[in-house]
Amino acid sequence: MDKLIFNPLATLREQAVVRQAIVHELSNVATVGFKRSFETALRSLKFEREGFDTRYQAQALYSDRIDLKPGALMATGRPLDVAMVGNTVLTVQAADGQPAYTRRGDLRVNPSGQVETGSGALVLGEAGPLSVPAGFDITITTDGQVFARDPGQVGVAAPAAVGRLRLRDATETPLSRREDGLFQVAGQPPGAELPAGGTTVVQPRALEGSNVGAVDAMTRMIDHARSFETQIRVIKEMKELDASGASMMRQG
Amino acid sequence: MDASMWIAKTGLDSQQMRMSVISNNLANVNTTAYKRDRATFEDMLYQAVRLPGAQTQGAAASPTGLMIGTGVRIVATEKNYQQGSIISTKAPLDIAIAGDGFFPIQQPDGTTAYTRDGGFKRSSTGQLVTASGDLLLPAITIPANATTLTIGQDGSVAVELPAGAGSQTLGQLQLARFVNPSGLQSVGQNLLRETGASGPPQLLAPGQGGAGRTLQGSLEASNVNVVEEMVNMIETQRAYEINSKAVSAVDGMLRFLNNNL
Numbered sequence: 393m394d395k396l397i398f399n400p401l402a403t404l405r406e407q408a409v410v411r412q413a414i415v416h417e418l419s420n421v422a423t424v425g426f427k428r429s430f431e432t433a434l435r436s437l438k439f440e441r442e443g444f445d446t447r448y449q450a451q452a453l454y455s456d457r458i459d460l461k462p463g464a465l466m467a468t469g470r471p472l473d474v475a476m477v478g479n480t481v482l483t484v485q486a487a488d489g490q491p492a493y494t495r496r497g498d499l500r501v502n503p504s505g506q507v508e509t510g511s512g513a514l515v516l517g518e519a520g521p522l523s524v525p526a527g528f529d530i531t532i533t534t535d536g537q538v539f540a541r542d543p544g545q546v547g548v549a550a551p552a553a554v555g556r557l558r559l560r561d562a563t564e565t566p567l568s569r570r571e572d573g574l575f576q577v578a579g580q581p582p583g584a585e586l587p588a589g590g591t592t593v594v595q596p597r598a599l600e601g602s603n604v605g606a607v608d609a610m611t612r613m614i615d616h617a618r619s620f621e622t623q624i625r626v627i628k629e630m631k632e633l634d635a636s637g638a639s640m641m642r643q644g
Numbered sequence: 645m646d647a648s649m650w651i652a653k654t655g656l657d658s659q660q661m662r663m664s665v666i667s668n669n670l671a672n673v674n675t676t677a678y679k680r681d682r683a684t685f686e687d688m689l690y691q692a693v694r695l696p697g698a699q700t701q702g703a704a705a706s707p708t709g710l711m712i713g714t715g716v717r718i719v720a721t722e723k724n725y726q727q728g729s730i731i732s733t734k735a736p737l738d739i740a741i742a743g744d745g746f747f748p749i750q751q752p753d754g755t756t757a758y759t760r761d762g763g764f765k766r767s768s769t770g771q772l773v774t775a776s777g778d779l780l781l782p783a784i785t786i787p788a789n790a791t792t793l794t795i796g797q798d799g800s801v802a803v804e805l806p807a808g809a810g811s812q813t814l815g816q817l818q819l820a821r822f823v824n825p826s827g828l829q830s831v832g833q834n835l836l837r838e839t840g841a842s843g844p845p846q847l848l849a850p851g852q853g854g855a856g857r858t859l860q861g862s863l864e865a866s867n868v869n870v871v872e873e874m875v876n877m878i879e880t881q882r883a884y885e886i887n888s889k890a891v892s893a894v895d896g897m898l899r900f901l902n903n904n905l
Contacts, residue, residue, distance in 0.1 A: 408646075409693060409710075409712055411646070411648045411894065411897075412647050412648045412651060412712050412713075413712055413713070414648075414890075415648035415649075415651040415652050415655075415890045415894070416648075416651050416687075416712065416713035416714065416715060417713075418652065418655060418886050418887060418889075418890045419651055419652055419654055419655030419658075419715045419716045419887055419890070420655075420685075420687050420713070420715075420716045421655075421883050421886055421887075422658075422659070422662070422685060422716075422879060422880070422883045423685040423686065423687055423716055424684070424685060426685075426687055429711075430712075454693075454694075454710045456710050456711055469726065470724060470726070498684060500722065500824075500826060501823070501824055502824065502841070503823060503824050503827060503840065503841050503842065503843045505823065510684040510686070510719065510720065510722075511684070511686040511719055512719070526823040526843070527744075527821060527822075527823055527846070527854055542854065543743070543744060543854035568711075569690055569711040570690070570711070571689060571690045571691075571692060571711060572689060572690070573686070573687045573688075573689070573690060573713070606882070606886050609886075610886065610889065613889075613890060613893050614893070617893050617896060617897050620897045620900070620901075621897070621900050624900055624901055624904050624905065625904070627904075627905060628904045628905060631905070
C-alpha cells in the first residue's frame with residue numbers, strides 16, 4: 393500500500409488536540425476571568441529517505457501562553473467583585489501552596505475570615521494571605537487597597553486599611569497555564585513570582601467576562617472541520633487508488 | 645469517542661444549570677426579602693499534553709508546557725445579600741430589616757432557621773409567627789386585649805392597653821448576624837439554615853453591633869434586578885447554542901469520517 397495514506401493521518405492526529413482546545417474555549421465562553429491561551433500552527437517535516445522524497449508530513453507547533461486580552465466588563469455592584477484592568481493579574485495561593493496568578497475577581501470571605509476567589513483559591517495580600525475582620529463591610533480601591541469598616545460603630549466610622557491585594561503587572565512577562573487553570577510565569581519553575589512594580593489597576597464592583605470571542609472560535613471550529621474533511625477525502629482517494637491497483641493486478 | 649464532544653457537553657450542562665438559577669431568580673421577583681443567586685463558573689482541570697521543560701530538539705527544552713482544558717463546571721451558587729427596597733405596607737406586624745441580620749425562626753424539629761421575611765402574623769395564642777406558622781424567637785405574646793402594637797427601630801415591642809390601662813413593653817426582637825451569610829443554606833419557605841461555612845449566629849439587638857434596624861409597617865422587596873437577569877438569560881441562551889453548535893460540528897466531522905471511509 394502507498395505510504396501516502398499516513399500523511400493525512402499524521403495531520404489528523406496532530407490536529408486532534410486543536411479540536412479539544414477550541415471546544416474547551418467555547419465551553420468557557422461565560423466563565424468569569426477566563427483567558428484563552430492556545431495557539432497552534434502546522435509545519436511540514438520532510439522525510440529524507442529513499443523513496444520518501446515527496447513526503448512532507450505535518451507537525452503541530454503549539455504555544456500555550458496566556459492571552460491577557462481583556463474580556464467584557466460587567467458592573468455587578470457587589471463590593472467584593474474586582475475586574476483587573478490591562479495586564480494586571482492577582483496573586484493567589486494554589487491548592488499546592490505555591491503562589492499562582494488569576495484574573496478571577498469574584499472574591500468572597502470564607503468562614504475563617506480569609507479572602508478567596510470564586511473557585512476557592514486563597515487571595516494573597518502583599519503580606520501573605522489576606523484576612524479581614526469578621527462581619528465588617530469591605531471596600532476595595534482601584535489600586536488594590538482593602539479597607540474594612542465596622543458596621544456597628546456609632547457615628548462616622550473611619551475605614552481601616554487591612555491590606556493590599558498582591559497585584560502584579562504581566563506586561564513584560566509571559567504567563568502559561570497550570571493544571572488547575574491558574575497562571576504561572578512561563579519558562580520558570582512553578583511558584584516563581586512576578587516582580588512588583590508596573591501599572592496595576594483594578595475596577596471595583598465589576599467582573600471581567602471571558603475573553604473567548606465566540607465568532608472567532610466558531611470560525612476556527614469550522615475551519616478545523618473542513619480541514620478534517622479534506623484529510624478524510626485524501627485517505628478515501630488513497631483507498632480507491634489502492635483498490636483499483638489491486639484489481640488491475642488480479643489475474644483472470 | 646472524541647473528547648471534544650464531552651467538553652462541549654460540560655458547557656451545555658453548566659449553561660443549563662445557570663438557566664435554572666436565573667429562572668428561579670425571575671420566579672422570585674416578587675418574593676418578600678428574596679436574595680438573588682449567582683452561578684459561579686470555573687474551568688475544569690487541565691491535562692498536560694507536554695510538560696514544561698520537555699526536550700524538543702537536542703539540548704533545547706520547550707519553555708512552556710501544553711495544557712489542554714477539559715471544559716467548564718459550576719462550582720457554587722452564591723446569594724447576593726444586597727438590600728432590597730423597603731415597601732411600606734402599613735400593617736403593624738410587617739417588619740423590614742434595614743441593614744444586616746436575620747430573624748431567628750423556631751422550626752418544628754426544635755432547630756432554628758433564619759429569615760429576612762418580616763411578614764409576621766398573630767397565632768391563635770397571640771404569638772408572632774411567620775406566614776407558614778413558625779414561631780419567631782424570642783417568643784413574644786401579645787395580650788388579647790391590646791389595642792395598638794408598636795415596634796421600635798431597636799426591636800422593642802410595646803402594646804397600648806385599653807381603657808387607659810397604659811402601655812406595656814412585651815420584649816425586644818433579636819437579629820442574627822453571620823460572618824459569611826453567603827454560606828447559609830437556603831431551605832425554601834424564605835428560610836435559611838446555619839452551616840459550617842456561614843459560621844455561628846451572633847444574636848444582637850437591632851441597631852447594635854452591625855445589625856440592621858427594624859422598620860415596622862414595611863416589608864423588604866426581592867433584590868432581583870429583572871433587567872440584569874434578562875441580560876444573563878440571553879447570554880446563557882447564546883452560550884448554550886454555541887456549545888450545541890460545537891457538539892454538532894464534531895458530530896458532523898465524525899459522520900463524514902463514517903460515511904467516507
